[in-house]
Amino acid sequence: MRAHLGIVDACRITGRSRATHHRRLRPRPPRERTPRPAPVTALSAAERQAVLELMNTGEYAELPPAQIYARELDEGRYHCSERTMYRNP
Incomplete structure (x- = not known):
């Protein structure tokens, strides 16, 4: 019996894709939100x-x-x- 499961096996067992696994390991830093301009057609x-x-x-x-x-x-x-x-x- 193996002591550790590999990523491929662990993802297969849990039903999680490998891409999701790797994305969650290194999440992107939050982006700074810039305010959106008002639409030209907006009511005054x-x-x-x-x-x-x-x-x-x-x-x-x-x-x-x-x-x-x-x-x-x-x-x-x-x-x-x-x-x-x-x-x-």
């Missing part, structure tokens, strides 16, 4: 506030953004995309 603070006020009016307060978006388009008003309405906090 005033536009965000206007959309929030619209969504919180008595007429729209209980409706999901998809219905608000559709009703505003039916009236000929476009404020932002439906997806942006969902993202607005």
Whole structure:
């Protein structure tokens, strides 16, 4: 009987790939995160506030953004995309 298992045998027994084993032995140093620039198409603070006020009016307060978006388009008003309405906090 062998006293020590080799890496290949140990990885086979545990079901772990050798690449994962070696990667965990020497992890990469953490990268410094650089702040991402705001997208060019992002709403300004005033536009965000206007959309929030619209969504919180008595007429729209209980409706999901998809219905608000559709009703505003039916009236000929476009404020932002439906997806942006969902993202607005």
